[in-house]
Amino acid sequence: MQTDFYRIKRLPPYVFEQVNKLKAQARAAGDDIIDFGMGNPDMPTPPHIVEKLCEVAHDPRSNRYSASRGIKGLRKAMAGYYQRRFGVELDADSEVIATLGSKEGFANLAAAITAPGDVVLVPNPAYPIHAFGFILAGAAIRHIPANNPEEYLRQIDRAAHHSIPSPLAVVVNYPSNPTAQVVGLDFYKELLRIARKHEMWVLSDLAYADIYFDIEPPPSILQIEGAKDIAIEFQSLSKTYAMPGWRMGFAAGNKTLIGALARIKSYLDYGAYTPIQVAASAALNGPQECVDEIRAIYKSRRDVLVESMGRAGWEIDSPPASMFAWAKLPEQYREHGSMEFAKQLLVHAKIAVAPGIGFGEYGEGYVRIGLVENEHRIRQAARNVKKFLSTRFNEPAEL
Known part of the structure; x- marks a missing residue:
């Protein structure tokens, strides 16, 4: 055997x-x-979020299978968050998808878009799923030194030029886990220029968007005009609302990538427990103090x-x-x-x-x-x- x-x-x-x-x-x-x-x-977890979970859990109908893309109200809440936080308009039906935490979404997107032998550029050091999601999918990983953002941009351009086959995608994560580095919109503008030049998808992990100190709120790559043509971004409620065990995140951006992730997820899960999704909506729509x-x-x-x-x-x-x-x-x-x-x-x-x-x-x-x-x-x-x-x-x- x-x-x-x-x-x-x-x-x-x-x-x-x-x-x-x-x-x-x-x-x-x-x-x-x-x-x-x-x-x-x-x-x-803030009390009003827990209370909404308990309220909905008492409804017997909430114990049925949910939706792998996320219930409509949650996807609208996620789109609403992007409008308030970043000034980015999203179609809740085609440009947003709920995930079981950002980690699950990232790994399943890797499975959806990667064929064995594809090359993906990933930062190093990095959160492990950024590389191993693609390794599990059969991709070849090219690790790019990411000791500072400027170096990372230079190395991305160089690596993409010298990679055979040309890279399928490039991964970015700011604020970074583990380095805690941050970038501004100029970084994303240059990244998108390089990605278009080399015909790469851009996968952005923005799980720490709302945990920042003494600086301006970190931006989203989707704030750049035309970013949705080639970019997808992952978010998580785990840190922002102290909800790690709830396993609730989402992805937003390019319709093709969102559709590919939705297709894979439709075979694998029925979405998070409906009371969790409703409570997550309450988190995003409710008071932000x-x-x-x-x-x-x-x-x-x-x-x-x-x-x-x-x-x-x-x-x-x-x-x-x-x-x-x-x-x-x-x-x-x-x-x-x-x-x-x-x-x-x-x-x-x-x-x-x-x-x-x-x-x-x-x-x-x-x-x-x-x-x-x-x-x-x-x-x-x-x-x-x-x-x-x-x-x-x-x-x-x-x-």
């Missing part, structure tokens, strides 16, 4: 598994781990993290957006790498972070810190770090 499955073979060992094993062992031993490793929002409050919590945590870790001897650049800090390794650990530093930090300081190498080869030298612990816990983590950094490098941490 065959057990060497084609798609499983294309997936490398999970880089974060080493840290996860150490974390599980520590917790099993009774250790209190301060966990910055996963971008898992810890705040409660909760978004401001959630953003303020992340900003306060960011400020405490940067200030307290700095006093502990670990200088961390202040992220302008997202729920992450992209932190360069302390100097004495740089030669040992991000994986070993993350393991040492877990074993000796009881702090979990995500090693940068898990986001691609160009993530080496960094760790990602999620702003998912309260300010008291962040300060405790800084005290642990101060003690940890005052000792010499420990022997490699054992699994």
Whole structure:
């Protein structure tokens, strides 16, 4: 019986598994781990959204199959969000589709548009699904260094010119996970020029559009005239409304890409539970003060993290957006790498972070810190770090 499955073979060992094993062992031993490793929002979902879910769930009709594209009211709410937030007009029937979180939508679009051997340009470092959605679909991935947006644009043009066959698509993610970098409309204008020149689709992940600090609200690529001719954008309610477990996101933009995603999804799911979709509509259409409050919590945590870790001897650049800090390794650990530093930090300081190498080869030298612990816990983590950094490098941490 065959057990060497084609798609499983294309997936490398999970880089974060080493840290996860150490974390599980520590917790099993009774250790209190301060966990910055996963971008898992810890705040409660705003009450009016939960109340709408409960209200609709009491209606027996809501327990039936839903619609894989999303119910009409939800798609209209999503289009309404784009009009208010970005000034972008969308046809709720042909240019918007609900997804089970942005991750599902991204992976299913990759399956819908990719044939084995197609080339896709993806940033590196990057959120893993940006590459592995296409790897699972059989594509050939060309990793483009994305240590800063300007470099990424230059490398996209160069890579597209020298790729055989010509790339099918290019992926962008700003505000970025994991680097927290942001871009303006000029970036998207140049990206679209390059994409048209090389006849590429543009896939934009805008999951952190509403988590930003001390800057203008991050723009959408769809604000650029003509962008809908070649671009699709993914959004998520997970961070904006503290709804990660609800698994609600959406895609907007090019009709052909939306149609391809809808076709694939029609074979795979019946959409999210209807009460969740109605509650998501209430989130998008309802009062937005909760978004401001959630953003303020992340900003306060960011400020405490940067200030307290700095006093502990670990200088961390202040992220302008997202729920992450992209932190360069302390100097004495740089030669040992991000994986070993993350393991040492877990074993000796009881702090979990995500090693940068898990986001691609160009993530080496960094760790990602999620702003998912309260300010008291962040300060405790800084005290642990101060003690940890005052000792010499420990022997490699054992699994």
